[in-house]
Amino acid sequence: MSGYGLSKSRIVAWKQCPKRFWLQVHHPDFLEVSNEAERGFQVGFEVGEVAMKLHPGGILIDDEDLSRALDSTRKALESHPDRPVFEATFQHDGVLVRADLMLPTRKGYRMIEVKSAASVKPYHVDDCAIQAWAIGMNGIVLRSVELAHVDTSFVYQGKGDYHGLFQYRELDEEISPLIEQVPKWVAEARLTLSGGEPCIEPGEQCMAPFECPFKTYCERNMVLLEEPKYTLDIFSRMRESTKQELRGMGYEDALDVPQELLNETHKRIQRISRTEIAELDPDAGRMLDALLYPRYYLDFETINFAVPRWAQTSPYRTQVTFQWSCHVEEEPGKIRHEMFLDVSGEDPRRASAERMIGTLGAEGPVFVYNQVFEKGRITELAELFPDLADELHALNGRIVDLLPIARAHYCHPDMKGSWSIKAVLPTVAPDLDYTALTVGNGGDAQEAFREILHPETQDERRNLLTEGLREYCKLDTLAMVRLAWFFQEMSDIGKKS
Numbered sequence: 089m090s091g092y093g094l095s096k097s098r099i100v101a102w103k104q105c106p107k108r109f110w111l112q113v114h115h116p117d118f119l120e121v122s123n124e125a126e127r128g129f130q131v132g133f134e135v136g137e138v139a140m141k142l143h144p145g146g147i148l149i150d151d152e153d154l155s156r157a158l159d160s161t162r163k164a165l166e167s168h169p170d171r172p173v174f175e176a177t178f179q180h181d182g183v184l185v186r187a188d189l190m191l192p193t194r195k196g197y198r199m200i201e202v203k204s205a206a207s208v209k210p211y212h213v214d215d216c217a218i219q220a221w222a223i224g225m226n227g228i229v230l231r232s233v234e235l236a237h238v239d240t241s242f243v244y245q246g247k248g249d250y251h252g253l254f255q256y257r258e259l260d261e262e263i264s265p266l267i268e269q270v271p272k273w274v275a276e277a278r279l280t281l282s283g284g285e286p287c288i289e290p291g292e293q294c295m296a297p298f299e300c301p302f303k304t305y306c307e308r309n310m311v312l313l314e315e316p317k318y319t320l321d322i323f324s325r326m327r328e329s330t331k332q333e334l335r336g337m338g339y340e341d342a343l344d345v346p347q348e349l350l351n352e353t354h355k356r357i358q359r360i361s362r363t364e365i366a367e368l369d370p371d372a373g374r375m376l377d378a379l380l381y382p383r384y385y386l387d388f389e390t391i392n393f394a395v396p397r398w399a400q401t402s403p404y405r406t407q408v409t410f411q412w413s414c415h416v417e418e419e420p421g422k423i424r425h426e427m428f429l430d431v432s433g434e435d436p437r438r439a440s441a442e443r444m445i446g447t448l449g450a451e452g453p454v455f456v457y458n459q460v461f462e463k464g465r466i467t468e469l470a471e472l473f474p475d476l477a478d479e480l481h482a483l484n485g486r487i488v489d490l491l492p493i494a495r496a497h498y499c500h501p502d503m504k505g506s507w508s509i510k511a512v513l514p515t516v517a518p519d520l521d522y523t524a525l526t527v528g529n530g531g532d533a534q535e536a537f538r539e540i541l542h543p544e545t546q547d548e549r550r551n552l553l554t555e556g557l558r559e560y561c562k563l564d565t566l567a568m569v570r571l572a573w574f575f576q577e578m579s580d581i582g583k584k585s
């Protein structure tokens with residue numbers, strides 16, 4: 089047996105990419121865990137906690153020391169055959185596995201792997217096969233091997249009652265042909281470890297099933313290769329398979345792709361990238377000129393949870409608006425700022441809806457950037473609070489979406505084919521800058537809000553994050569104000585070059 093201990097997660101890493109697995113063991117110092125991956129671990133932890141609470145009377149194996157964990161598991165199974173065991177730890181042929189839930193039945197244990205995902209993924213099946221193999225080799229009878237994943241149709245009714253949060257899927261049929269493969273996987277993984285660093289180029293495997301934490305290490309040699317200024321990524325909404333085809337034909341530089349292979353939008357992006365001259369159709373400004381005052385510029389920050397926090401919300405599906413920012417332009421060029429942010433930990437939806445109705449009044453255009461999102465949230469609030477429904481629906485009727493106006497009438501080479509507000513803003517208002525903010529994007533905003541709500545967050549940190557959220561959301565609506573002004577000013581001047 090090799091001196092390297094293996095675990096279920098290491099074998100899964102080997103299946104994703106042998107080089108990842110090799111680096112994990114030989115060069116953990118190169119590992120860089122992204123914020124998103126950290127968030128994923130935290131969500132997994134929260135989901136696991138709920139899963140345990142749903143099965144009271146269980147014995148948790150929480151020894152950090154491996155041999156003690158193995159010993160505690162053996163004792164728990166022997167002494168309490170009628171009680172659930174959580175994090176039961178087993179080892180076979182140097183491979184360590186921890187089963188999230190082992191639930192006793194008269195015909196053996198239900199072994200349940202708990203995942204925060206909303207459905208069963210192919211790697212979950214491998215995962216369960218490795219566990220079932222190791223547990224079976226320890227002589228434990230498994231009645232079933234199951235995966236508990238979050239059920240997005242669950243509607244939380246409050247009071248900590250999470251019965252129904254999980255869907256349990258039996259995977260015995262799927263894992264049955266894989267169990268006999270596991271010893272082969274283990275042997276091949278060991279072979280990988282005993283050799284030098286595998287020669288594997290970065291590719292699709294780097295993002296699936298997980299974002300690889302060694303991407304920086306692997307890509308650092310690649311960045312030495314000169315990349316064209318305009319890669320195929322400037323072709324917005326082009327399918328990845330089409331880009332692959334173009335690369336297969338030898339096109340890495342977007343400017344080299346023949347016109348006959350491009351649609352009208354892509355031809356336009358290519359033309360502007362080639363000339364490096366921005367194009368603005370004065371119709372954008374004319375459309376805005378025709379609108380009345382006061383004008384409102386509105387943006388939401390929302391959050392969803394794997395484990396719902398507030399009654400009448402569902403895992404992942406319910407986007408709760410915890411913050412909004414609104415710049416009000418009473419008359420041309422005269423703006424004031426309004427904001428809603430609830431960090432109390434209570435359900436913010438009612439207060440958010442009431443304040444929004446009060447701030448946005450009864451008339452005047454409400455500018456947003458990508459209306460599907462804001463309209464969707466307002467519609468949900470109207471469904472939740474029937475007494476506010478008329479006023480909320482009326483707000484939706486006043487929405488003017490700046491995104492399609494920008495997309496149809498404006499393009500700048502520095503946007504590199506993206507019309508996201510963060511791509512457009514530096515080309516129209518370079519003095520507004522997201523990079524210096526504590527909270528710099530929507531993902532950061534969600535993470536900041538989660539951290540603010542966490543009971544262990546210190547006051548000083550909570551205040552810093554709260555201020556960061558205020559600045560960030562305010563900048564989002566100021567960006568819209570400046571974009572609208574830019575369109576109007578430039579329509580007076582004509583075409584910008």
Ligand code: SF4
Binds near residue numbers: 104109290291295300
């Ligand atoms: S970045 Fe890609 S190639 Fe490098 S180890 Fe990770 S998965 Fe393998």
